[in-house]
Amino acid sequence: MSVVLHIERLVLDESLLGSEHAGAVRAAIERELKQRLAQPGMVEALLGLGHVDAMPAVALPAPTQQREGLAPRIARAVQHGLSPSSTGGKHG
Numbered sequence: 001m002s003v004v005l006h007i008e009r010l011v012l013d014e015s016l017l018g019s020e021h022a023g024a025v026r027a028a029i030e031r032e033l034k035q036r037l038a039q040p041g042m043v044e045a046l047l048g049l050g051h052v053d054a055m056p057a058v059a060l061p062a063p064t065q066q067r068e069g070l071a072p073r074i075a076r077a078v079q080h081g082l083s084p085s086s087t088g089g090k091h092g
Contacts (some may be wrong), residue, residue: 003037003046010074016060020070028071029078036079045083055081 010029017025036042058077 003043005033005037005078007078012070016070018070025070025074028069029074032071032075033078036075049082052082 037046058081061073061076063073
């Protein structure tokens with residue numbers, strides 16, 4: 001099974017980047033999402049979710065570690081946004 005996740009638009013305040021470069025953050029988000037979407041139970045959750053045309057804006061979660069980068073936090077927010085409870089069970 002394959003999962004296609006297309007992020008058309010991701011808006012970040014430049015101050016969030018700090019010393020990180022946008023291209024590096026983009027690549028890190030891709031890596032983080034691949035790891036998160038490969039976790040046990042995610043396939044079943046996504047199958048139950050179906051096609052989603054859009055997700056509501058999500059607040060960026062606080063860092064869980066002192067030096068946690070931006071990409072893991074964004075990936076965590078996307079993963080949360082893809083959970084069936086946060087989408088209200090709406091299928092596109």
